[in-house]
Amino acid sequence: MKNNVQLITYIDRLTGADTQSLTNLLNEQLSDLFSGVHLLPFYYPIDGSDAGFDPIDHTQVDSRLGNWDDIKELGKNHELMADLIVNHMSAQSEEFKDVLKNGRKSPFWELFLTKEKVFPNGLNTTQQEKIYRPRPGSCFTHFSLPNNESADFWTTFTDNQIDIDVTSEIGKAYLKRILTTFSENNIKMIRLDAAGYALKKAGTSCFMLDETFEFIDELSSIANKLGIETLVEIHSYYQTQIEIAKRVDRVYDFALPPLVLHSIFSQNFTALAKWLDISPRNCITVLDTHDGIGIIDVGPMNGKAGLLDDVEIDNLVETIHFNSAGESKKATGAAASNVDIYQVNCTYYDALGQNDFDYLVARAIQFFSPGIPQVYYAGLLAEGNDITLLSKTNVGRDINRPYLNNERIEQALNKPYTKAIISLIKLRNNTEAFNGEFTVSSNVSTLEMKWQKDDDSTTLIVDLADRHAQIEIIENNSTRIISLNMLLNLS
DSSP states (O other): OOSSOEEEEOHHHHHSSOHHHHHHHHHTTTTTTOSEEEEOOOEEOTTSTTTTSSOSEEEEEOTTTOOHHHHHHHTTTSEEEEEEEOSEEETTSHHHHHHHHHGGGSTTGGGBOBHHHHOTTOOOHHHHHHSOOSSSSOSEEEEEOSTTOEEEEEOSSOTTEEEBOTTSHHHHHHHHHHHHHHHTTTEEEEEEETGGGSOOOTTSOSSSOHHHHHHHHHHHHHHHHTTOEEEEOOOOOHHHHHHHHTTSSEEEETTHHHHHHHHHHHTOOHHHHHHHHHSOSSEEEOSOOSSOEESTTTSOBTTBOOSSOHHHHHHHHHHHHHHTTTHHHHHSGGGSSSOOSSEEOOOHHHHTTTOHHHHHHHHHHHHHSSSEEEEEHHHHTTOOOOHHHHHHHOOGGGGGOOOOOHHHHHHHHTSHHHHHHHHHHHHHHHOGGGGSEEEEEEETTEEEEEEEETTEEEEEEEETTTTEEEEEEEETTEEEEEEHHHHHHHO
């Protein structure tokens, strides 16, 4: 994977059209910006109950977006990442419908995970309380079967997402078939979606078990042999992320987004500098994604101190709600149908009160942080909260999943902020020092992030008290200074 900036996007929500339209956009208006693209689910169907994360057929491109040939064409000039939805598949899939029709006689019965498989002697209260839940409510859904039988199937997320038994032979074959299809169609990296929930064991939390690591190792080995790198997507305690990073190709730096917000809100870089000093170097950095802004990644857990304490987290969340004029509150928790206990649903731009300077500083910090940066399509174009879409779907995450078109893209590309971030992307891609060694230091309201390779260096200096930020680049015995304030004013 190249050490350059990548794009995260839905095909249809960015272009308003299909894969060919995305290819054209990346080769024209956004040419020479992104070395890679994380294509959010493009499988059939893209408009299920969870925006493609509940595939009926994981190996079929939704025909409204094109076909695998179109994906291969896009992959000729960009390293492509796709989601391997490890934990579940749609209740509308042919496989699960066959289970509902034929019950235990179905050839696909072993593909899906039932309560009785994990708890053959029944689930008692103590065992149930140990199960880690990403959302309130039961992790099982009751389904009727033929001959007056029934079964409780694991549904970790929604009742339309039926958990797979990844330990079964048919489950392993299912995942390998997807990986083979990916490798044949220019997919170079996979994001292991919800991998932390894939293994369940009685008497445990059923989340990130020792067996889960073994499963990820085995799946990553299969992928690597097919020429595919793996990225593990897990929201958890920050020390857990450090340990996970030692065992996988790449992890997300999910602590970065809330820590950057906290730093800007409080004018205090102490917590962020501490994290950047110990954060995994084999990571993908983000500020925003198709999901919400994670909170669990910086908080305390099970009596262990977090990067932020409970008061700081409360202030962080309330400031997001205030900056977004309460819109994030309408999209988060019980206010929306997809209740997340660990995220705040809001665009990053609105979380910062649509302040262009703060937002550009946040992006500069991301680009200077260890790891490969990914920029979400709505964040690239400084899109605000899509309250209209949220009101229509009542799906909290839709507040940050807008549907755009060419006219809206052209308008966004002319924003001062968008021109400024494009300049930052080009700087990040073309400065050799980013392939060197990283150091960080802070003095409460000031932050200095430096990359050094031989005699070349690049340094980001941010002073939140004076509201000033600049980048110093030393190359070929020549020094140049780029002021973020001026970058916005001159763009």
